[in-house]
Amino acid sequence: MKIGVFDSGLGGLAIAQAIADLMPQYDYLYLGDTKRVPYGNRSQETIHQFTAEALDFLFANDCRLVVIACNTASAESLRKSQQEYLPKNHPERRILGVIIPTAEAAIEARANSVGVLATLSTVESGAYVRELHRRAPSVKVLQNPAPLLVPIIENDGLKYIDPMLDDYLEGLSKVDSLILGCTHYCLIKDKVRARFRGTVISSDEVVPWKLQDYLARHPEMESRLSKRGGRRYCVTDLTSGYAAFARRIAQRELPLEVVRL
Numbered sequence: 001m002k003i004g005v006f007d008s009g010l011g012g013l014a015i016a017q018a019i020a021d022l023m024p025q026y027d028y029l030y031l032g033d034t035k036r037v038p039y040g041n042r043s044q045e046t047i048h049q050f051t052a053e054a055l056d057f058l059f060a061n062d063c064r065l066v067v068i069a070c071n072t073a074s075a076e077s078l079r080k081s082q083q084e085y086l087p088k089n090h091p092e093r094r095i096l097g098v099i100i101p102t103a104e105a106a107i108e109a110r111a112n113s114v115g116v117l118a119t120l121s122t123v124e125s126g127a128y129v130r131e132l133h134r135r136a137p138s139v140k141v142l143q144n145p146a147p148l149l150v151p152i153i154e155n156d157g158l159k160y161i162d163p164m165l166d167d168y169l170e171g172l173s174k175v176d177s178l179i180l181g182c183t184h185y186c187l188i189k190d191k192v193r194a195r196f197r198g199t200v201i202s203s204d205e206v207v208p209w210k211l212q213d214y215l216a217r218h219p220e221m222e223s224r225l226s227k228r229g230g231r232r233y234c235v236t237d238l239t240s241g242y243a244a245f246a247r248r249i250a251q252r253e254l255p256l257e258v259v260r261l
Contacts, residue, residue, distance in 0.1 A: 001224050002027040002232075003211075004063030006054045009037035009154060010235070010242060011183035012069030013249040014204040015098070019067070020231065022208040023215075027230035029063055033261070035237035038150045039072040040119025040182075047121070051077040052085055053261040055095065057234075064224050065094045067211065069203070071181045072119050074099045075127035094221060098183075098203045101210035103131035106177045109199045113140040115172035117192075118181030120145040128181060144171050146182075153184045154245060161188065169195055177201055187249065234259045 005016040009032050016030045031054055033039075039047050051073045058066050068074045068081075074097030081095050106114045116128045123145040132141050146168040152161050165188065172178055177199040180189060186204040193200045215222040234257045235242065246254045 001062050001064035001226055002029045002230070003225060004029045004031065004058035004061075004066040005069050006031045006033075006051075006058060006066055006073070007069040007183055008033050008039040008050075008072060009150075009184070010034060010245050010249060011150070011153070011186065013233075013246060013254075014186040015067070015069040015183055015207050017250055018204040019208040019211055023212060024229055025227045027226045027228050029058060029061055029232045030234065031058055031259075032233075032235045034235045034242050037154070038119065039070060039076075040121045040147065040150065042072075042121065044076050047073060047076040048080060051081060055081060055085060056089075057259065057261050059090050059093055061232075063093070065096070065221060067207065068095060068097045069183050069207070071098055071183065071203075072121045072125075073097075075122045075125035096211070096214065098207050099127050099181075100131055101206050102179055102181070102201060102203050103128060103135065104210070105201050105206045106132060106179055106199075107135045107139070109177050109201070111139065111175070111177035111199065113142070113175040113177075115175035115178040116141065116143040116181050117146050117168060117172065117178060117185065118143065119150065120147050122181050128179060140175075142172055142175055144168055149188070150182065150184045153187055155241065156244065156248070158188070158191075161191070165191060166195065173197075233257060236261060 003026050078097040123143045129141045179201045186202050189202040233254050238258045
């Protein structure tokens, strides 16, 4: 059985690739809902629906464990998916998100103050604030939504991003650690680090190690995973722009397969 990685678009490929680089022996299935990206400006009800449809596809295609790489879906739907969707549909499967491991990494960095740069939906959900305060009640958390970054990154507009990034980071300049709370932001982490004096936490550098640790602590799950090194990349819509974006992330041509949810 495979490890599934789900994102609202193609930004999650950065996490999927980092996981596969660390643990190349497993079989992986990536799903990017490119037909409906971005999720960051959707209602909670719609995000629940889209996430459930993605999980239906991944579990129907032999995934034992799914990592929701999308911060927005993790913030809005992870708990509901774990508490309601799984018991009803796939009680023997597991769903993990990116917010808890990323928040853990921020606290492990011994930060007294943490900034969160994320989509509007993730910021409004308060998910990072809750998880950070659960682990360190006294930590100061500042959040800033950055709704324009995802479309700029998706559409190869990095040459236009510098003044936008400066503006979004202005209110977060004095925190000790900064969480990049969107998979797409993995692609601009070097630009952020060039502007930020503290620790920058990018999910593609955290989630693979946390997943490896999870599997080590759950041998009953790990033993059920197939180990043929297989890779399958699925999207719900494919354009030349999406293909080029996937190529920029992976640094190679990826065989993207169009599927219906």
